[in-house]
Amino acid sequence: MNSRLPSAPPVLPGFTFSAILGSGGFADVFLYEQDAPRRQVAVKVMLSGYADKAARDVFRAEADLMAQLSTHPAILTVHQSGVSADGRPYLVMEMCPTSVGDRYRDHPLSVADVLRIGIKIAGAAESAHRAGVLHRDIKPSNILQTVYGNPVLSDFGIAAVIGTVAPDSNVGLSVPWSAPEIVSGVSTGGISSEVWSLGATVYSLLAGRSPFEQPGGENSPADLMTRIARAKLPPLGRPDVPERLHDVLRRAMSRRPEARQSSALEFARELQMVEAELGIAQTHPDIAIDGWARAAVSDPADRTRANAIRQVDPGRRPRKTRTSPSDVAPVEDARTVVRESLGSRGRSTTGVRDDQRRGSRRRTAVIAVSAAVVVLAAAVATVVLTGDRGDGTIPVVSDIAATVEDGTAVFSWTSADTVDGDNFVIMSSDGNESTQRTSEYRIDGTPGDSVCITVAVRRSGRLGEPSAEKCVQLPDGSG
Numbered sequence: 001m002n003s004r005l006p007s008a009p010p011v012l013p014g015f016t017f018s019a020i021l022g023s024g025g026f027a028d029v030f031l032y033e034q035d036a037p038r039r040q041v042a043v044k045v046m047l048s049g050y051a052d053k054a055a056r057d058v059f060r061a062e063a064d065l066m067a068q069l070s071t072h073p074a075i076l077t078v079h080q081s082g083v084s085a086d087g088r089p090y091l092v093m094e095m096c097p098t099s100v101g102d103r104y105r106d107h108p109l110s111v112a113d114v115l116r117i118g119i120k121i122a123g124a125a126e127s128a129h130r131a132g133v134l135h136r137d138i139k140p141s142n143i144l145q146t147v148y149g150n151p152v153l154s155d156f157g158i159a160a161v162i163g164t165v166a167p168d169s170n171v172g173l174s175v176p177w178s179a180p181e182i183v184s185g186v187s188t189g190g191i192s193s194e195v196w197s198l199g200a201t202v203y204s205l206l207a208g209r210s211p212f213e214q215p216g217g218e219n220s221p222a223d224l225m226t227r228i229a230r231a232k233l234p235p236l237g238r239p240d241v242p243e244r245l246h247d248v249l250r251r252a253m254s255r256r257p258e259a260r261q262s263s264a265l266e267f268a269r270e271l272q273m274v275e276a277e278l279g280i281a282q283t284h285p286d287i288a289i290d291g292w293a294r295a296a297v298s299d300p301a302d303r304t305r306a307n308a309i310r311q312v313d314p315g316r317r318p319r320k321t322r323t324s325p326s327d328v329a330p331v332e333d334a335r336t337v338v339r340e341s342l343g344s345r346g347r348s349t350t351g352v353r354d355d356q357r358r359g360s361r362r363r364t365a366v367i368a369v370s371a372a373v374v375v376l377a378a379a380v381a382t383v384v385l386t387g388d389r390g391d392g393t394i395p396v397v398s399d400i401a402a403t404v405e406d407g408t409a410v411f412s413w414t415s416a417d418t419v420d421g422d423n424f425v426i427m428s429s430d431g432n433e434s435t436q437r438t439s440e441y442r443i444d445g446t447p448g449d450s451v452c453i454t455v456a457v458r459r460s461g462r463l464g465e466p467s468a469e470k471c472v473q474l475p476d477g478s479g
């Protein structure tokens with residue numbers, strides 16, 4: 001088991017650090033208070049050891065993807081992204097007080113709650129699929145709960161545009177919730193492997209463990225991979241789970257991809273039928289209308305590719321979350337397995353390595369995934385959601401105004417020529433780079449300093465010309 005202390009929270013203009021929320025494999029998540037609009041936000045900050053150019057691109061790609069998809073009610077909202085003055089990329093996200101992954105092992109959920117979560121998350125997956133995006137890491141810990149108790153799908157860090165992942169790209173995945181064709185390296189993922197992960201996630205929430213984990217038994221990565229390859233789903237052992245729900249899960253986790261539900265929506269519909277049979281109120285999956293997603297998923301042949309695997313030990317306790325700064329106990333982490341660049345028909349040899357080299361491997365996985373994700377970010381932005389915008393001209397911001405309010409530099413500009421989906425990229429003289437949709441930016445500089453920004457429009461994955469630099473002098477604070 002690897003453990004580490006959380007990194008130091010970065011100084012971010014316009015945000016005040018409040019607490020540490022949790023740590024992942026290559027990022028920490030902090031609670032900040034945003035100045036304007038005033039609200040609590042979760043800020044995911046990449047560890048500095050990973051913050052090289054390739055890793056930054058991955059992070060930015062995740063931000064772009066999530067910003068595009070996060071208008072969906074069951075997908076985590078991303079407000080903005082940037083790079084801190086000390087060079088660490090960050091994402092500003094909706095703050096979610098709990099994660100489904102935090103509690104399902106100790107407190108298995110009611111059948112009604114699991115059905116509701118399953119249908120909502122299947123709706124999110126279906127909408128992403130219609131936008132041409134595969135999540136590729138659907139699992140309980142990637143389902144957060146908003147302050148309203150609604151489940152939201154998070155962590156699109158290894159998402160991919162359907163059909164774009166190169167056969168030899170190394171990509172991390174969480175084995176206990178991954179389909180047989182993924183763990184064997186035959187595929188990098190497709191709709192049917194997402195349906196498997198949805199089924200495995202619903203199963204986990206009901207069972208309090210992942211599907212192929214044996215309580216008290218051997219649950220090494222290799223054991224799990226062998227069981228997943230056989231796909232003989234163990235009984236749930238819950239008398240309150242109706243046979244119909246067992247059938248839905250068995251179908252979702254069929255060994256042959258073509259025997260599974262043909263889409264996330266079909267999976268959601270079958271869960272709805274279980275709700276109807278149980279006489280409980282029906283949950284509606286939110287599905288994006290066609291105009292939202294222009295590139296529909298079509299070619300199932302795109303599903304067969306090979307990749308590397310990030311393995312999560314199913315026996316681990318959920319990571320420590322929501323710690324206070326004084327409560328920075330070591331964070332438990334997952335074991336990692338790497339399958340190096342398999343050919344498109346490649347099969348696993350062993351792929352299993354020990355914990356010690358996890359750090360460097362995670363780095364490898366992060367870097368390796370970058371190529372695919374960077375390509376996909378551009379592709380998604382260009383093709384999927386916004387479509388081609390005609391003459392391809394990106395507007396240049398030309399009217400930045402600057403004032404000082406209570407010692408804070410406030411820059412604002414108009415966005416007359418921008419369209420839905422455009423973002424502003426702000427480069428400031430304190431070294432920050434920030435991406436946001438709003439046309440106002442604040443900097444708490446040192447009294448007496450002059451602070452400057454340039455603003456460029458990012459459209460469909462392309463960055464336009466930056467504006468002229470605009471500066472403002474902060475009062476020196478002496479009176």
Ligand SMILES: Nc1ncnc2c1ncn2[C@@H]1O[C@H](COP(=O)(O)OP(=O)(O)OP(=O)(O)O)[C@@H](O)[C@H]1O
Binds near residue numbers: 025141319
């Ligand atoms: N928007 C959020 N609001 C509140 N807590 C969050 C938010 N996003 C993540 N967290 C918490 O921060 C912790 C780290 O999240 P992160 O996404 O970095 O890692 P992970 O998904 O747990 O691991 P990995 O990325 O290695 O699979 C988790 O415990 C998660 O619950």
